[in-house]
Amino acid sequence: MLANRLASHCFLFLVLAGISLQAQKLNDLTVYPAPPAPTLPPAGGTFQDPVFGTTILRVTDANDGALNMPFYSSIWPAFNADSSRIAYFIGNGTTMIANLDVPNRKVSNKRAMPSTPNGLPATSYWHRTDPDIFFAFAGSVLWEYSFKIAQYTKVVDFSTLVPGVAYVGSRGMSDDGNRFQITVSDSNFQNVPGADGIFIYDLSKNALVYQVAPNRTGGSTKSQMDASGRYILALNYLVDSVTDQAFNIVNEGHTDANFGMVATYLGNGNGWFPGYRLLNPNGAGYLTAHLVGPQGPWTDDAHFGLADINGEWLTGSYENDDFPQRQDAAGNYMTTPGWQWTWDSQPPNATGHWTWIGPGPQPSQTPFPLDIVYEGEVFQTSLKVPSLTVVQQWDQPTANAVPVGPVTLPNGKIYATWAEFQANENINTVLSANPVNRRICKHYSQPLIAANPGIAYWAQPHAIGSPDNRAVMFGSNFGDPNRVDVFVAFIDADSKNCSHNASFNLNAQFITKRGGFAYNSGTKRFVQTLTIMNTGTIAVSGPIYLALDDLSGNASLANSSGTTSCTSPDSPYIIAVPSGSVAAGQSVKVQLQFADPSKAGISYSTRIIAGMETP
Numbered sequence: 001m002l003a004n005r006l007a008s009h010c011f012l013f014l015v016l017a018g019i020s021l022q023a024q025k026l027n028d029l030t031v032y033p034a035p036p037a038p039t040l041p042p043a044g045g046t047f048q049d050p051v052f053g054t055t056i057l058r059v060t061d062a063n064d065g066a067l068n069m070p071f072y073s074s075i076w077p078a079f080n081a082d083s084s085r086i087a088y089f090i091g092n093g094t095t096m097i098a099n100l101d102v103p104n105r106k107v108s109n110k111r112a113m114p115s116t117p118n119g120l121p122a123t124s125y126w127h128r129t130d131p132d133i134f135f136a137f138a139g140s141v142l143w144e145y146s147f148k149i150a151q152y153t154k155v156v157d158f159s160t161l162v163p164g165v166a167y168v169g170s171r172g173m174s175d176d177g178n179r180f181q182i183t184v185s186d187s188n189f190q191n192v193p194g195a196d197g198i199f200i201y202d203l204s205k206n207a208l209v210y211q212v213a214p215n216r217t218g219g220s221t222k223s224q225m226d227a228s229g230r231y232i233l234a235l236n237y238l239v240d241s242v243t244d245q246a247f248n249i250v251n252e253g254h255t256d257a258n259f260g261m262v263a264t265y266l267g268n269g270n271g272w273f274p275g276y277r278l279l280n281p282n283g284a285g286y287l288t289a290h291l292v293g294p295q296g297p298w299t300d301d302a303h304f305g306l307a308d309i310n311g312e313w314l315t316g317s318y319e320n321d322d323f324p325q326r327q328d329a330a331g332n333y334m335t336t337p338g339w340q341w342t343w344d345s346q347p348p349n350a351t352g353h354w355t356w357i358g359p360g361p362q363p364s365q366t367p368f369p370l371d372i373v374y375e376g377e378v379f380q381t382s383l384k385v386p387s388l389t390v391v392q393q394w395d396q397p398t399a400n401a402v403p404v405g406p407v408t409l410p411n412g413k414i415y416a417t418w419a420e421f422q423a424n425e426n427i428n429t430v431l432s433a434n435p436v437n438r439r440i441c442k443h444y445s446q447p448l449i450a451a452n453p454g455i456a457y458w459a460q461p462h463a464i465g466s467p468d469n470r471a472v473m474f475g476s477n478f479g480d481p482n483r484v485d486v487f488v489a490f491i492d493a494d495s496k497n498c499s500h501n502a503s504f505n506l507n508a509q510f511i512t513k514r515g516g517f518a519y520n521s522g523t524k525r526f527v528q529t530l531t532i533m534n535t536g537t538i539a540v541s542g543p544i545y546l547a548l549d550d551l552s553g554n555a556s557l558a559n560s561s562g563t564t565s566c567t568s569p570d571s572p573y574i575i576a577v578p579s580g581s582v583a584a585g586q587s588v589k590v591q592l593q594f595a596d597p598s599k600a601g602i603s604y605s606t607r608i609i610a611g612m613e614t615p
Contacts, residue, residue: 049441067091072462079466172225179229317463382436386410445476509536
């Protein structure tokens with residue numbers, strides 16, 4: 001999770017045994033305005049997202065109280081290992097458990113997590129691979145709960161390891177369930193003498209195997225441990241428990257660390273570019289940002305989660321409120337927004353503008369525009385695509401990681417410096433060229449209308465995917481200032497057979513040269529040969545597809561292999577390279593055959609796609 005300052009086009013329903021299986025909008029960066037929010041069913045009911053068609057289950061309603069919030073980030077997973085159970089909070093801090101039936105879109109048996117022998121469970125973790133195991137801290141004790149036998153087993157009482165410990169907090173469990181990041185306090189919630197700082201507890205050794213003193217992390221103990229159980233991440237600091245090195249090198253705010261990487265972002269202008277950094281013993285390597293998505297909205301809070309057990313998907317959520325919407329010229333907060341957004345056009349080129357309608361003079365600061373991808377959405381972007389990498393340098397006076405270069409583009413092209421890259425490329429264009437993403441839903445949550453700051457915090461969507469990536473949980477107030485509810489959106493991208501390794505639009509890396517049309521009187525088809533050349537610096541593996549977008553209505557592609565369904569727009573395509581690869585500088589020839597009874601002119605534009613079983 002990263003917390004910083006930081007809007008129905010097309011959907012597909014497959015019906016199986018009466019159950020609606022959605023296929024989210026895939027590999028698409030169109031700006032979609034949000035229509036009016038749908039009418040919510042009572043808890044246990046489902047509805048369709050009006051933009052992307054996703055089936056969403058409402059988990060809580062007024063019968064569950066006013067405040068309901070997901071567990072979030074890979075630090076505290078919301079789903080168990082096989083998505084058969086979920087965990088969430090209610091307003092008094094109670095941990096709630098419910099059974100989840102993903103195929104039938106149902107939630108049942110919502111109940112408070114049973115009390116441990118020494119009190120209510122506090123910090124809790126689902127076991128990463130065993131769906132029936134739940135770890136819970138209560139007081140000074142770590143407990144393991146088995147859903148099979150409905151029984152707690154004591155793992156360790158930390159007061160036996162550190163005398164005087166009364167309470168234990170934790171932010172991070174290793175994937176194997178063996179290591180836990182902890183901090184300890186006495187009965188007055190004060191430091192225990194000689195035991196301040198951050199610890200790593202090793203279950204197999206029943207010992208605290210590592211300690212980080214607060215003076216090594218800028219005096220703060222708010223941190224997390226990555227899923228390997230090796231690295232401690234605190235604000236501005238990365239600590240390697242094996243080499244005992246502490247690197248004061250990058251300001252990440254809150255982070256989500258898993259699978260040898262940490263979710264990150266790069267601020268550039270008014271928005272943020274999501275991506276990751278690799279965790280390794282070399283602190284300098286941590287200063288390389290791998291960016292995988294285009295600029296997202298500037299919002300009051302953005303969250304990126306790395307809970308997918310395959311380490312493929314970065315799950316994100318952006319709020320749709322920007323604080324300047326509610327500030328007057330003097331900077332005072334207004335209950336009613338002083339700015340009004342008007343959409344001037346609709347997809348695929350949706351644009352709009354802000355108009356000041358508030359009292360008094362117009363403020364000098366205009367809110368961040370809403371005609372930007374992912375605005376007010378829950379989404380996923382793939383970590384498997386070739387990334388744009390940029391080496392940064394830590395600037396101590398400002399406590400910021402500054403991009404300096406080299407910069408490596410997804411096609412392998414390298415710029416020696418960040419300045420050279422900026423002079424020759426548009427970063428948003430580069431990162432928008434190869435989308436591999438899932439547009440899941442509009443969340444309709446508006447934290448800035450909340451009745452108080454506590455509700456506002458809970459109204460942040462905090463989207464988090466399940467380990468098997470079949471569902472995403474998020475919170476939303478759906479425009480109600482006095483409550484927040486928990487929702488589960490279901491992911492069924494496989495219903496379109498859209499699995500991929502690194503699918504992306506390769507027009508930036510290939511040039512296409514067209515030969516003339518020839519008419520075959522025997523087949524009554526027009527034939528044209530195209531030469532496709534890889535102008536990039538790296539080879540591209542097959543299958544490689546050639547899609548014909550905007551094909552003129554008088555003609556059809558007679559030798560088409562099908563119609564694209566996992567990439568946009570939906571267009572006829574042929575398989576240009578079934579297998580093998582096309583090396584840098586290499587060319588291949590493909591033949592197109594057109595049926596055109598009218599014998600009128602044939603027009604189209606080409607799109608090169610690679611890496612998908614189905615484009």
